[in-house]
Amino acid sequence: MSEYQPKPLMAVRVALDFLLAAARPVAETETIPTLNANGRVLARAQTSAINVPAMDNTQMDGYAVRAADCVSGSATLTVSQRIPAGHVGQPLLPGSAARIFTGALIPEGADAVVMQEQCELVDNQVANFVTVNHAPKPGEWIRRAGEDITAGSVILPAGTRLRSQELGLAASVGLAELPVRRKLRVAVFFTGDELAMPGEPLAPGAIYNSNRYTLRALLENLGCDITDHGIVPDSLAATRATLRACARDHDLIITSGGVSVGEEDHIKPAVEAEGRLNLWQIAVKPGKPLAFGEVGQAFFVGLPGNPVSSFVTFLLFVRPFILRLQGVEDARALAPAAYAMRADFHWPKADRRNEFLRARINDDGGLELFHNQSSGVLTSTVWGDGLIDNPPGQTIAPGDTVRFIPFSALLH
Secondary structure, three states: OOOOOOOOOEOHHHHHHHHHHHOOOOOOEEEEEHHHOOOOEEOOOEEOOOOEOOOOEEOOOEEEEOHHHHOOOOEEEEEEEEEOOOOOOOOOOOOEEEEEOOOOEOOOOOOEEEEHHHEEEEEOOOOEEEEEOOOOOOOOOEEOOOOOEOOOOEEEOOOOEOOHHHHHHHHHOOOOEEEEEOOOEEEEEEEOOOEEOOOOOOOOOOEEOHHHHHHHHHHHHOOOEEEEEEEEOOOHHHHHHHHHHHHOOOOEEEEEOOOOOOOOOOHHHHHHHHOEEEEEOEOEEOOOOOEEEEEOOEEEEEEOOOHHHHHHHHHHHHHHHHHHHOOOOOHHHHOOOOEEEEEOOOEOOOOOOEEEEEEEEOOOOOEEEOOOOOOOOOHHHHHOOEEEEEOOOOOEOOOOEEEEEEHHHOOO
């Protein structure tokens, strides 16, 4: 009789590719004020109708001059005019200079700006003069029309997740409204008769439901519309009923807990009864029993109940899946880059799974490891600066180079 061989676990990269390939971005769009578009995803590419800058202007407070008038490096010129930002000056005559302020348009005839620190103002009773103690080159301290953006160019491609930078760019070309995909509708619930809510008395054997707070905050950071069904009793009937309720009018259902194989783990059989399970168990630590499937028209993701497992698997799998559902196409946003950094610790025990270790950057520019990497130690996620992506079968010695993904790249 042959010995039972467990089914190989799906590799992290294969599982992520599977989820991203399965994602169907929401089709509905709306047009909203640019001021209200933070965190939304562009439905259509945006082009600029104008040049930015619209005309040549100065980068500095100083004097607009003709470079040919200042070749000596110490030229005294008549100050013919004063040009603040938002005003149009007169043509600059030979032998004269215009007092000019940052952002003001370069007057016709001028081809350089000399910063005020290189000039000395001479004031007499007849006229103002300035001595220019610098020989500028043509174009010095001048922003040319269209050097940032040219009229007709695409400034933001479709699928861009809008941050402060993108909103500022859109505003700089006069876009008061933007077409975006509608918000993703996500239903969440949590399983476990042992769960209690903060503020309630903690009975023997009970634990507070930290995952509810962590996951809701993660979803809020991604701009999702959230329906929270709270804690569901540990029974197959209650789990199935909640799944049916969540599948109505939602794009995605996320659960926490109950995805393992114990007698009180009802998520897997409930999903299989109400829909289908497409993926279960990944070669990742923490977080092996992650599940993915569909219930009705809604996608389903079942996260582990251990708080660190739930947190890490959300960042690695659910976050990029949600971004793809929202219409994000940029591979860098979906899978943030890992940085090569020096390990200042010893990790002698290799695992057959891809491990994600909580670590932080020390004062010497290396990485130190949290002392307890258990999937229940939530303090490691607060203490750490990010995750070390440690391949299966890999030990780590001090001085080794490891792959580090900062939380800053995963939590926005």
